Amino acid sequence: MKKVMVLFVMALAAFSCDTNAVYSAYEDIEDGKWYVKNAPSFTFEIDDATIPYNIYYNLRNSLSYGYYNLYLTRYLRDASGREIESRLDELILLDPKTGKPNGDGLGDLFDHKFLMKRNYRFPKSGRYTMQIRQYMRQDPLLNIMSVGITVEKATPAN
Template sequence: MRSFIVVLISAMLVFSCDTNAVYKEYADIDDGKWYIKNAPSFTFEIDDASVPYNIYYNLRNSLSYGYYNLYLTRYLRDANGKEIESRLDELILMDPKTGKPNGDGLGDIFDHKFLMKRDYRFPKPGKYTMQIKQYMRQDPLLNILSVGITVEKANNTSTN
């Protein structure tokens, strides 16, 4: 019983830092080989379109990743599949001069959370889909382990 309580408290602490999150999901990249044709999609529900949201990329990579940056193309679509926007983003995974990895690391695995959109207001309540494609032109792109998104209600006083 005591170990159950310890596990329960640990789980509460892990999940408490995302109190504003309305959606958080990852897609694992098989064998760390991200093929161009593999474009994970994340579908989430927005109940309140009157408040702003922050949207983040979630990324996990190995230190063996061969570049300091990563180019991604994102596509945001509404419930009918209509594209609301698309954009190419550059994520900086390591310092370009020193090679020191950014993000939180454990061993040779690093997790990153990059702001994609700040204070975004969805046009209306409903389902939305974010699709992400790697745009590094290396096929497959090696040592990217997972990619995902987090959608949070914007809170300017939050220190998550």
């Protein structure tokens, strides 16, 4: 019976995966202490530069996180290491008035998926790297558990 249940759960997980995702990865932040010098990098392949992509931040924080927002600087580089763009983004993790957490929570942890770029067209097919650095002026920034990105093929509905 246990084997059947495990196989059912695995099959359900396989069918529930997002077929538009071409890349998705997280990096755990050790002990929930995100140091400024720790700038996770995510390297992915774009096979078709003729179609648009949506790029998302993935973030997990503890309810003990001390702010309602999070400032991140992102750097997108091509295969040669040339910076295509950099930008400072503000992510809203909690309602600033009520303190109610945004995202999906289970216990003390909350997962977030924030749109970073909508319908982005990469300059050409190839390898790209997205690097993310916290920009909160607190070093280390406490209670951020993991950070990552998802790159999805854009569909007309999104």
